[in-house]
Each structure stands twice: as structure tokens, then as C-alpha cells.
Amino acid sequence: MDLATLLPFLVNVIAGGLVLGFVYAIIALGYTMVYGVLQLINFAHSEVFVTGAVVGFEVFRVLTPSPMNGYLKLLIALLAAMLISGTLNVLIERLAYRPLRNAPKLVPLITAIGVSLILQDVLRLIEGFQGRFDLTYTLPEGFSGKFCGEGSSCVALGNTLRTIGLDLQLKDVILIAVSLLSLGVLNYLVNRTRLGKAIRAVAQDRVTAGLMGIDSNRMISATFLIGGALGGISGVLFGMKFGTVNAYSGFDPGIIAFTAAVLGGIGSIPGAVLGGLTLGVIQNLIGVTNIFGGLLGIANLEAIDASYQRIGAFIVLVLILIFKPTGLLGKSNVEKV
Amino acid sequence: MTAVHSVSPRRVTPDRTGLLLLIFLVTSALLLVSHNRDLLGTLGSLGTLLQNPIVEAIVVSLFLANVLFAYLWRAAPWAKALVGLGSLLLILPWAGQEDTSLLDLSIQIMIFAALALGLNIVVGLAGLLDLGYVAFFAVGAYTWGIFASPRFAEILRYYGENPGATNAGTLALGLFLTAVTAASMVAINRHHRRVPPTRASSWSFGLASLGLVAGLILTARALLVLNAFRAEGLATGIDPNFFWLFLALSILAAAIVGVLIGLPVLRLKGDYLAIITLGLGEVIRVLANNLDLYSAGSQGITPIKSASVGWFDTLAARLGFAEDQYGLLFLYALSLLMVALILIVNVRLDRSRIGRAWIAIRDDEVAAQAMGVPLVQTKLIAFATGASFAGVMGMIFAAKQTFVSPESFNLFQSIGVLSMVILGGMGSFPGVILGAAVVTLLNLRILPGLGEATAGLSWIPQQANPGQLQRLIFGAILVAMMLLRPEGLLPSRRRTLELHHEDNQEDDSAKGTGPALTSGGGDVYSPGLETRREDEPAGGSK
Numbered sequence: 054m055d056l057a058t059l060l061p062f063l064v065n066v067i068a069g070g071l072v073l074g075f076v077y078a079i080i081a082l083g084y085t086m087v088y089g090v091l092q093l094i095n096f097a098h099s100e101v102f103v104t105g106a107v108v109g110f111e112v113f114r115v116l117t118p119s120p121m122n123g124y125l126k127l128l129i130a131l132l133a134a135m136l137i138s139g140t141l142n143v144l145i146e147r148l149a150y151r152p153l154r155n156a157p158k159l160v161p162l163i164t165a166i167g168v169s170l171i172l173q174d175v176l177r178l179i180e181g182f183q184g185r186f187d188l189t190y191t192l193p194e195g196f197s198g199k200f201c202g203e204g205s206s207c208v209a210l211g212n213t214l215r216t217i218g219l220d221l222q223l224k225d226v227i228l229i230a231v232s233l234l235s236l237g238v239l240n241y242l243v244n245r246t247r248l249g250k251a252i253r254a255v256a257q258d259r260v261t262a263g264l265m266g267i268d269s270n271r272m273i274s275a276t277f278l279i280g281g282a283l284g285g286i287s288g289v290l291f292g293m294k295f296g297t298v299n300a301y302s303g304f305d306p307g308i309i310a311f312t313a314a315v316l317g318g319i320g321s322i323p324g325a326v327l328g329g330l331t332l333g334v335i336q337n338l339i340g341v342t343n344i345f346g347g348l349l350g351i352a353n354l355e356a357i358d359a360s361y362q363r364i365g366a367f368i369v370l371v372l373i374l375i376f377k378p379t380g381l382l383g384k385s386n387v388e389k390v
Numbered sequence: 391m392t393a394v395h396s397v398s399p400r401r402v403t404p405d406r407t408g409l410l411l412l413i414f415l416v417t418s419a420l421l422l423v424s425h426n427r428d429l430l431g432t433l434g435s436l437g438t439l440l441q442n443p444i445v446e447a448i449v450v451s452l453f454l455a456n457v458l459f460a461y462l463w464r465a466a467p468w469a470k471a472l473v474g475l476g477s478l479l480l481i482l483p484w485a486g487q488e489d490t491s492l493l494d495l496s497i498q499i500m501i502f503a504a505l506a507l508g509l510n511i512v513v514g515l516a517g518l519l520d521l522g523y524v525a526f527f528a529v530g531a532y533t534w535g536i537f538a539s540p541r542f543a544e545i546l547r548y549y550g551e552n553p554g555a556t557n558a559g560t561l562a563l564g565l566f567l568t569a570v571t572a573a574s575m576v577a578i579n580r581h582h583r584r585v586p587p588t589r590a591s592s593w594s595f596g597l598a599s600l601g602l603v604a605g606l607i608l609t610a611r612a613l614l615v616l617n618a619f620r621a622e623g624l625a626t627g628i629d630p631n632f633f634w635l636f637l638a639l640s641i642l643a644a645a646i647v648g649v650l651i652g653l654p655v656l657r658l659k660g661d662y663l664a665i666i667t668l669g670l671g672e673v674i675r676v677l678a679n680n681l682d683l684y685s686a687g688s689q690g691i692t693p694i695k696s697a698s699v700g701w702f703d704t705l706a707a708r709l710g711f712a713e714d715q716y717g718l719l720f721l722y723a724l725s726l727l728m729v730a731l732i733l734i735v736n737v738r739l740d741r742s743r744i745g746r747a748w749i750a751i752r753d754d755e756v757a758a759q760a761m762g763v764p765l766v767q768t769k770l771i772a773f774a775t776g777a778s779f780a781g782v783m784g785m786i787f788a789a790k791q792t793f794v795s796p797e798s799f800n801l802f803q804s805i806g807v808l809s810m811v812i813l814g815g816m817g818s819f820p821g822v823i824l825g826a827a828v829v830t831l832l833n834l835r836i837l838p839g840l841g842e843a844t845a846g847l848s849w850i851p852q853q854a855n856p857g858q859l860q861r862l863i864f865g866a867i868l869v870a871m872m873l874l875r876p877e878g879l880l881p882s883r884r885r886t887l888e889l890h891h892e893d894n895q896e897d898d899s900a901k902g903t904g905p906a907l908t909s910g911g912g913d914v915y916s917p918g919l920e921t922r923r924e925d926e927p928a929g930g931s932k
Contacts, residue, residue: 094661149869156876158660159519163812164872166805170865178854178862308668308801315665364676367669374666375654 065220066337072225074333075232076294079287080310081317081325082239083142083280089320090256090276092158093150096165099307100172101142101281105134105288106298107176110188123193127227127289134285141172142281143274151270177300187299190292196224224293235286236326242279243322252276256320309336309366316370318383327381332366339365407465414460414473417453418481424449425489443839450492451831453477454499461820478726483719487711493718495834497790500725501783503826506810507732507819508779513808514817514882515745516772517752518656519664521804522671526777528678528799529647530640530784532685535794537636538627538695541686548683549611550618561616564608571601599653630698637785644781645774647674652773656766659755671804678796690795697721697789721790728786729823732779736819739775748772806833813871815878824879829864837863 080102087095112130119126149168153161180186243249254262255272263269291306292298313332317324339362373381423429424446430437439445460473486493505527512520536542575598578591587595655666678685685691696717706716739745747768750758759765788794806829814825841857844850856863871878 088661092661094664149873152873153876156872159513159812159816160872160876162519163809164869166809167865167868167872170861171869172865174859174862174865178859182851304801308672311665312669315662319661360676360680364673367666367673370669371654371666374658374662378658378662380662 066341067334068219068221069225070334070337071330072221072228072294072333073337074330075229076287076290076329077306077310077313077333078326078329079232079235079283079290080306081314081329082236082322083284083287084311085314085317085319085322085325086276086280086283088314090252090273091150091161093161094165094311095280096162096307097145097149097168097172098142098280098284099303099310100169100176101138101145102284102288102291102307103176103298103300103303104141104172105138105285106292106302107180107188107288107300108134108137108285109289109292110190110298113191113193117191117193123196126193127196127231130289131231131286134289135282136285138285138288139278139281142277142284146274146277151273173300173303180300187297188292189297192224192293196222196227196293228290228294231286231290235283239279239283239322248272248275305363309363312366312370316373316380318380321380321382321384324380324382331369331381335365335369336362403464405465406459406463407469410456410459410463410465410469410473414456414476417449417456418477420449421453421481421485422488425485425492427488442843444836444843447831447835447839450495450835453481454827454831458824483709483722486719486722487715490715490718493715493722494790495830497718497721497725497786498834499827499830500722500729501787501790502807502810502830503823504725504729504732504779504783505807506814506822506826507729507736508776508783509807510776510811510817510819510822511736511739511748511779512772512776513811514822515740515752516748516769518769518772519660519667520773520776521664521668521801521808522651522674523667523776523780523807524799524801524803525651525671525674526644526648526780527784527787527803528674528794528796529644529777530781531788531794531798532678532691532784533640533643533781534636534785535691535694535788536684537632538630538789539691539693540625540627541684541691542627543621543624545683546614546618546621546624549614550621553615553618557612558616560608561612564605564610564612567601567605568609569605571598571605574598575602627695630695633697633699633789637782640781640785641778642781644784645778648774648777649770652770653766656769656773668801668804671799672801675796675799678799685796688796690793690797692793694788694792694794696792697724718790721786725783725786728782733819733823735775740819744768744771809868813868813878815881818878818880818882821878821880821882828879832864832867833860 080098083098083102084095087093087098109130112133113126116126116129145168149164150161153164177186180188241249243252251262251267252272252275254265254267255269255276259269262272287310288298309332310329313328314325315328316331317326317328319325342361377383420440423433424440430441433440440449454477456477457474460470460477482492482496486496505523508526509520509523512518512523536545575595578595578598581591582595651667651670655663655670658666679688681687697720698717699720702720702723703716706719707713711719747758747763750761750763751765751768755765787798791798807826810825810829811822812825813829814823815821837860838857840863841855841860844856850856
């Protein structure tokens with residue numbers, strides 16, 4: 054392979070990595086928001102996100118026979134997943150974390166792990182009763198194809214992408230669009246509204262925020278609602294991207310997404326997005342390292358395959374944290390005694 | 391018995407010597423009977439009941455509870471010693487003679503107890519949240535696994551066929567590099583004691599440590615190549631008489647990995663440390679999964695030799711054990727010894743200078759540093775100590791299973807050990823052991839027993855069989871425990887003070903240090919520092 058063919062290949066690998074990265078980024082936002090407010094690693098978030106994926110699967114399954122427009126189906130799936138995952142997250146906070154608000158940090162961490170274990174089996178139970186375990190997404194007509202036939206804008210976009218040599222499916226484009234949209238909405242919500250201001254105040258200092266008349270419990274619930282809704286969105290997107298989910302498939306992306314949140318500086322929203330995108334691209338690059346190894350004739354590189362993807366993610370994390378202990382966009386807080 | 395029960399446990403605890411002995415006798419008899427297949431056959435319906443998996447699980451749990459009672463209750467010391475030693479040294483091996491799975495279960499409990507004790511040092515005492523603890527366990531397991539199995543011969547054969555440029559010259563280079571870099575690291579370290587480290591000196595230290603790693607790798611590789619001709623002789627692994635040497639080596643290897651992992655990451659705090667240890671744990675698992683030459687990849691290494699110690703085998707034969715039980719009995723005795731040793735080390739460390747330094751770091755890092763506690767060194771000692779406990783138990787695990795694969799070292803294991811520590815009571819040694827016993831019993835006996843016992847019931851649908859809901863039940867227990875008793879089953883005194891800080895506040899302000907704080911032990915604890923953690927601002931900002 055020479056440079057002329059290598060370059061477009063590389064561009065496509067990176068583009069694929071960005072698509073993956075957006076999924077991680079949206080999951081990571083769920084972690085980072087909860088962490089920002091409660092300083093809690095919400096291990097149950099990976100199950101909240103799988104719940105979203107399962108809801109998305111069910112909506113697509115039920116709506117498959119109907120002649121409804123594919124985008125409408127997607128919208129319904131997203132809304133349903135947001136609603137259910139958000140509610141679930143609020144319930145988890147109410148029942149499992151709120152009573153432990155003033156306990157040492159490790160106690161809610163263990164509770165979160167417990168909740169995550171409970172949810173895994175509950176999800177499997179619910180789907181198992183209907184004889185389903187591995188849920189295979191049937192996406193609306195055309196989503197998996199290169200580009201949809203109907204609608205001129207869609208084709209135009211497809212042509213444009215093809216001219217610049219990008220080999221993306223329509224669902225990838227949708228995925229990026231939905232992610233960007235939810236990022237925009239979240240950004241508006243957190244930075245421009247009164248609710249966002251209150252949440253930021255609670256995140257900064259719960260006691261002082263309380264003195265200023267902010268009901269911190271309500272704001273924490275709101276954070277969990279938003280985080281859960283984002284989890285729902287990312288679940289549907291994850292299902293669309295990978296095609297199959299089951300009750301236990303939240304673990305891996307959950308870990309990667311949390312890594313992304315830490316990489317970007319946990320508690321920081323742009324950091325989570327940056328971390329997610331970085332990890333997505335790195336994962337995709339490691340997945341094809343063997344091809345580069347073959348190209349460059351380096352035998353040791355050829356042995357590195359997709360199973361090293363996670364190692365790559367963590368090594369990048371270690372390296373970045375060694376040089377910047379608060380993550381890429383995290384601010385270091387000065388400690389006083 | 392009734393007289394004992396009528397006294398409220400709230401007041402002065404009554405002397406329960408009689409009750410303790412009674413329970414010991416009853417549960418021992420039950421355990422011995424329920425694990426004697428021949429005897430059960432003659433018992434008819436009672437025998438069938440005792441063979442019920444859930445009843446069996448309860449019998450085992452009750453028997454193990456003996457030891458707990460002996461620890462908790464006020465009783466004559468001879469009775470305590472009798473119950474504790476009798477249960478562990480006499481009754482358990484005796485019952486295990488009939489049912490080997492009992493010995494297996496006890497070893498498993500002790501392995502987890504030791505792991506939990508090790509993690510307790512890292513998390514409970516030094517306050518470093520380590521989510522990749524099981525990596526050290528893996529290091530110990532693979533240390534024995536590689537050398538005591540055909541794997542070692544495979545590695546030698548590979549290096550014999552692919553020697554590269556390696557020969558005695560490389561060995562000399564490797565040794566030279568190792569010696570020079572190690573010496574320069576020591577020199578730089580000495581220099582740092584006199585003058586504060588400059589940028590150049592810390593970089594050269596880093597460079598020297600890299601060189602040390604390279605030197606060690608070169609040396610190891612050269613040794614492998616030079617020994618390649620021995621591959622045939624080692625086709626079934628090394629001589630099991632090397633067991634003791636490798637016991638020391640696995641401790642050392644785990645401790646070194648602990649230091650290697652700890653050095654770069656211990657600058658981080660709290661959750662950053664948690665995620666990075668989680669990541670490094672995963673890295674070790676993925677490496678074990680992918681370095682096919684050394685670890686046989688996901689298939690795992692098998693068969694690994696169990697321990698074989700001549701004099702112990704003769705002893706076991708005298709005691710009437712079958713030949714295939716020798717190894718297990720030896721490992722049982724060994725892990726009992728190891729847990730006892732680890733416990734002693736723990737207690738001594740806890741009361742030592744270094745133990746107090748850990749607690750100081752856990753309570754307030756900055757203040758501890760200001761008081762002259764060397765942060766990195768103290769943290770590294772905690773990491774390495776915890777790791778070495780895990781290493782030795784990893785080796786026992788590999789010898790017991792005669793099989794290691796990366797599956798045994800995933801994140802769930804780390805989380806499992808962490809939940810044992812917290813469930814039992816962080817920072818409290820008996821609590822941590824209890825936590826390990828409870829969680830292991832739950833996971834290996836009670837929940838599977840429950841599933842097995844209910845498998846035949848028609849009114850429970852197949853999907854909702856408790857055997858398949860183990861995660862749910864375990865998760866529910868974790869959540870319930872944390873909500874109802876966050877300080878754990880047997881909380882440590884210090885920890886209780888922290889959690890019930892408000893209750894103790896009045897005493898403190900009135901009398902300086904309240905009587906609850908100074909009674910026994912002589913540990914100094916200052917609750918005033920604890921409030922800082924709660925309203926500490928977020929790690930980053932939005």
C-alpha cells in the first residue's frame with residue numbers, strides 16, 4: 054500500500070474512531086455529571102445505559118412492521134430511552150445514594166456496584182421471560198445502508214462524503230448528529246439556564262448553595278435525570294452502532310467511557326467529550342495497528358490486534374495522567390489544610 | 391442455655407464458655423455427619439435432608455461461625471483456643487477427608503481472607519482506592535503457573551529456536567546495564583536526600599529506571615536462551631521441591647509489580663487513582679490473555695503442579711488421607727499458616743510507625759506531608775505490602791486449581807475483594823476476614839445451593855431461579871448492607887468514630903478527647919479533620 058491509498062484509509066479509521074468516540078463521549082457525560090455533583094463513580098451508569106439500549110431495541114422491534122418514517126421511529130426510541138433511563142437513574146439516586154449522602158466515599162461506591170449487579174440480573178430477567186437474551190437491533194430501512202435513497206439532502210450529503218473519500222454509513226452520520234445535538238442541548242442547559250446554574254452551584258459547594266436557597270436534593274435529582282437521559286440516548290446509539298446488546302454488555306463500554314471521563318478531567322463536560330473522542334480514535338487506530346505493522350514491515354506491530362484496544366486506552370490514560378494529573382481539561386484544585 | 395439467653399447482651403457480656411462449647415460440639419457433629427456419605431445412607435430421611443445443598447451450606451456456615459463466636463464472645467481463654475484451633479485444625483480437615491470440596495472451600499475462603507487483608511492495608515489503612523488489586527494475585531498465580539507446568543519448557547524451546555543475537559555477551563551487557571542503572575538510581579536517591587531534586591536529576595532517575603527495566607529484560611532473555619537446551623528435561627515443569635523458593639519469588643514478584651505500578655500512579659488521588667489502578671489491572675489481564683507464549687492466552691496454563699512436600703505427605707498418609715488429597719491438605723495447612731502470618735504482620739504494622747503514617751495519609755494527605763510523613767514512600771510500602779499478600783495467595787490459588795487463566799483475574803474479582811473489605815468493616819482485621827468468609831460462602835455455597843435446591847420447584851419459573859440470580863442477590867445484599875450498616879459487620883473502632891462523628895462531637899468539645907477515644911490502644915484520632923472531606927470542592931469544574 055502506498056501513501057495515496059494509505060491516507061484515505063487512515064482518514065476512514067479516524068472517522069470511524071470519531072463515531073465510536075461520540076458514543077463513549079455521551080456515556081462519559083453521564084459519569085462526569087454525577088461525579089461533578091456527588092464525587093461518586095456511578096458504576097450503575099453502565100446499566101442505566103444498557104437499559105436505554107434495551108428500550109431502543111424494544112421500540113425498534115415493536116415499530117418495525119409499521120410504515121412510519123425511520124427518523125420518527127428513531128425519535129420515539131430516543132425519547133422512550135431517555136425517559137426510562139432518566140427515571141431509573143433518579144430512582145437509583147433516591148433509593149441507593151441519597152441515604153448515604155454523608156457517608157465516606159467508598160460506601161456509595163460499593164452501593165453503586167451493588168445496584169449495577171442488581172440491574173444486570175433484572176434486565177436479563179425481563180428479557181429472559183420473553184425468551185430473549187442477545188438483542189439484535191433491526192434498524193429502520195436504509196439506516197445500515199451506505200446512504201438512504203429517499204430525500205435529496207441525504208443523497209447530497211452522501212455524495213459529498215464520498216467525494217472526500219469518507220466511507221460512513223447513514224447510521225454513523227445520524228449518530229454524530231444526535232450526539233452533537235444532545236451536546237448542544239446539554240451545553241445550553243448547563244451553561245445558560247437557571248437550572249444549570251443551580252446544578253453548577255451545587256457541584257461547587259453543596260452547603261453554600263443550600264444557604265443561597267438552592268434545594269440541593271432537587272438539583273442532584275435533576276443531575277441524575279439528565280445523566281440518565283444521556284445514558285438512554287447513548288444506549289440507543291450504542292445499539293445502533295454495534296447491532297447487538299445484552300444485559301451484561303454495559304460493562305466494557307462503561308469502563309472505557311469512565312476512562313474517557315477521567316482522561317478529559319472528570320467533572321468537566323467538554324473534557325468528557327474530548328476524552329471520549331480521543332479514546333474512540335485511539336481504539337480504532339490500535340485495531341488496525343497490525344495493518345500498519347504489515348505495511349511498515351515491523352513484525353512486532355503485526356501481533357497487536359483489536360484485543361489490545363483496551364490496553365491502549367489505559368496506557369494513554371496513564372501517560373496523560375502522569376503528566377497532567379487532573380486530566381486533559383481538568384482544573385487542579387489547590388489544597389489547604 | 392435459657393439462663394444465658396435471659397441476660398440482655400446490652401449489659402455486661404455474660405461468660406458464654408458453656409454455650410460456645412455446646413455450639414462447637416453440635417455444629418462439629420453436624421458437619422462431620424453431613425459430609426460422611428456412608429453414614430448418611432443409613433440415616434434415611436434425615437440423611438436426605440442433610441444432603442440438601444442448602445442445608446449443607448447452612449451447616450458449613452454454622453460451623454465456620456464457631457470461630458467467629460470464639461472470637462466475639464466472652465469466654466474462658468482455653469475454651470476459645472479449643473474451639474478456634476479445634477475447628478480449623480481438627481474438625482475441618484477431618485470432614486474434608488470425606489468431602490474434598492470442603493477443604494477446597496476453606497482454602498478459597500482463606501485465599502480471599504488474605505486478599506482482603508492485603509487490600510485492607512491499601513484501602514482501609516492507607517486510603518488508596520485500588521480497583522486493580524487482583525492483578526497482584528495474577529502475578530503470584532502466573533509465577534508458579536508458568537514454572538510448574540509444561541509452559542516453561544515451551545518458553546525455553548521457543549528461545550532455543552529463536553535465539554536472536556542473544557548469547558553470553560548479551561547476558562554480560564544485561565547484567566552490566568542492570569548493575570550500572572541500579573547503582574545510579576541509588577546514587578541519585580542519596581543525592582536527593584541532601585539536595586532537593588532538580589528537573590535534570592529526576593529525569594535521569596527516570597532514565598535510569600528505564601535502563602534498569604531494559605537490563606533486567608536483557609538478562610532474563612539471555613538466561614532463557616542460554617538455558618534453552620534444558621527444555622526437554624523440564625517438559626512437565628520444575629521440580630516441586632522448589633515450592634518454597636517460588637513462594638518467596640511470588641511474594642517478591644508481586645511486590646515488585648506493586649512498586650512498578652505504584653511509582654507512576656501514586657501521585658494521583660482518590661478516583662483518579664481508582665480508575666488508573668483499574669486500568670493497570672485490566673492491562674495485566676489483557677497481557678495474560680494475549681502473551682500466548684508465556685501465559686497460553688485465554689486457554690490458560692494447565693496442568694500446574696500442586697505442592698509436594700515430602701514430610702507433609704508422610705504426615706498426611708499417617709493421618710489416613712488419600713493420596714490425591716495430600717496436595718490439598720498441604721495447601722490448607724499452608725494457607726492457614728499464611729493467613730495467620732499475614733494477620734500478625736497486619737496487627738504489628740497497624741501499631742507501628744508506618745501504620746500510623748498510613749492512617750495519617752488516609753485522613754489528610756497534606757497535613758500528613760506537612761508533619762513529615764514521606765508520601766510516596768509510605769504509599770509504596772502500602773502498595774507493595776498489599777501486593778505481596780496477594781502474590782503468595784495467587785501462588786496457592788494456582789497450586790490448588792492446577793489451572794490459571796485470565797478469567798480468574800477480571801475486574802469482578804477486584805470488586806469482590808473490595809466488597810469483602812467494606813462489608814466486613816474497613817480497617818478492622820477480624821471484620822475483613824469475616825467479610826471474606828461471608829462473601830465466599832455466599833458466592834460458592836449458599837447462592838448455588840439455593841439455586842440447586844429450588845431448581846426442581848415448578849412454581850419458580852426457570853428464568854427466575856435463584857441460581858441464575860446470583861448477581862441480583864449479591865448486589866441486593868451489598869446495597870442493603872451499605873444502607874443499614876455502612877461501617878461493616880465488625881467495624882473497626884476508628885472507623886465507627888468517623889462514621890458517627892456527630893455523636894462523638896459533644897464529648898470531644900467538652901473534654902478535649904472523650905473517653906471513647908482514649909480507651910485502649912492508645913491510638914490518637916482527631917475527628918476535627920474529617921469534615922474537610924465532605925465539603926471539598928469538585929476535582930474539576932464544569
